[in-house]
Amino acid sequence: MAAETIDGKGIAALVRAEVGVAAQRLTAAGQRPGLTVVLVGEDPASQVYVRNKDRAADRAGFRVETRKLPAQTPQAELLALVAELNADEAVHGILVQLPLPGGLDADAVVRAIDPAKDVDGLHPDNVAALWMGTPGHRPCTPSGCVELLDRTGIDIAGRNAVVIGRSLLVGKPLAALLLARNATVTIAHSRTADLAGLARGADILVAAVGRAELVRGNWIKPGAAVLDVGINRGADGSLVGDVAFDEARERAAAITPVPGGVGPMTIAMLLRNTAAAAARRAGLDAEQVFAEARLIAAERSASAAGSGLAR
Numbered sequence: 499m500a501a502e503t504i505d506g507k508g509i510a511a512l513v514r515a516e517v518g519v520a521a522q523r524l525t526a527a528g529q530r531p532g533l534t535v536v537l538v539g540e541d542p543a544s545q546v547y548v549r550n551k552d553r554a555a556d557r558a559g560f561r562v563e564t565r566k567l568p569a570q571t572p573q574a575e576l577l578a579l580v581a582e583l584n585a586d587e588a589v590h591g592i593l594v595q596l597p598l599p600g601g602l603d604a605d606a607v608v609r610a611i612d613p614a615k616d617v618d619g620l621h622p623d624n625v626a627a628l629w630m631g632t633p634g635h636r637p638c639t640p641s642g643c644v645e646l647l648d649r650t651g652i653d654i655a656g657r658n659a660v661v662i663g664r665s666l667l668v669g670k671p672l673a674a675l676l677l678a679r680n681a682t683v684t685i686a687h688s689r690t691a692d693l694a695g696l697a698r699g700a701d702i703l704v705a706a707v708g709r710a711e712l713v714r715g716n717w718i719k720p721g722a723a724v725l726d727v728g729i730n731r732g733a734d735g736s737l738v739g740d741v742a743f744d745e746a747r748e749r750a751a752a753i754t755p756v757p758g759g760v761g762p763m764t765i766a767m768l769l770r771n772t773a774a775a776a777a778r779r780a781g782l783d784a785e786q787v788f789a790e791a792r793l794i795a796a797e798r799s800a801s802a803a804g805s806g807l808a809r
């Protein structure tokens with residue numbers, strides 16, 4: 499039987515609606531969530547992602563601004579902007595869109611961000627907090643993956659998880675998040691011997707390498723959950739994941755499509771991290787704010803459905 503297709507687009511919309519409810523509560527408490535996105539240069543894909551972040555934050559009721567800088571911006575100027583945003587009380591979240599143009603030191607820029615405002619979860623303090631299991635911002639795409647598993651009812655504890663890819667943005671933090679949820683985690687990469695054989699042992703298989711359709715159908719353990727983080731352009735310009743979707747869905751129990759799977763969760767979780775930063779500033783328990791917002795959003799959507807508004 500073909501796998502369930504995990505509706506990342508729909509789940510991301512739910513999360514954004516819940517964050518919107520939380521934003522109303524935080525605004526009433528005097529902390530309207532504020533996000534500043536910094537875009538350096540003209541990379542076309544980054545421009546699209548930044549525009550989408552701006553629009554999603556605006557729709558959720560945030561105060562949002564995008565600071566655009568030319569590709570030739572000196573490192574010192576970028577660091578000065580980060581310092582300005584760190585000091586701005588209206589800013590709860592700072593995101594520097596990656597990759598930065600050549601010549602800029604992304605690592606130094608991320609280190610300059612106040613960890614409390616590092617809603618990307620990439621500052622070393624947040625990386626340490628992730629591995630230590632202490633409070634801090636978690637990176638958006640990996641936490642989006644876990645959210646997808648949770649909201650699809652896929653168990654994590656005790657399962658074998660194989661994460662193909664070891665980037666700081668996805669592979670490593672996702673491995674830490676799955677480990678924190680008591681999965682048995684293996685990180686695989688380009689030098690892994692018998693990648694296919696390793697993948698075949700995975701109850702949860704994540705592909706985050708950026709190689710179109712690397713993962714074939716016969717790599718999938720029957721009944722596995724497959725999360726495809728890859729976004730590659732096919733020869734005809736269409737988007738292709740790291741997983742050969744049509745083959746994999748014949749064996750998996752659940753699988754994310756590309757587009758419309760993991761990708762949309764990245765922005766939803768960014769909004770959630772920003773709202774969490776605002777909640778902490780308001781002296782509120784962010785988890786409690788989100789739990790209440792989830793109930794309110796569900797009630798609103800049920801009553802909209804009842805009145806025919808959702809149709």
Ligand SMILES: Nc1nc2c(c(=O)[nH]1)N[C@@H](CN(C=O)c1ccc(C(=O)N[C@@H](CCC(=O)O)C(=O)O)cc1)CN2
Nearest residue numbers: 547594595596597618638639757758759760761762764
């Ligand atoms: N500072 C950061 N930079 C980058 C991050 C990040 O998390 N923080 N991640 C990626 C890009 N990214 C967000 O910035 C991102 C990628 C993909 C999507 C998404 O919704 N993808 C859609 C398809 C979009 C398309 O048509 O191209 C999907 O998969 O359905 C959102 C955000 C690198 N940089």
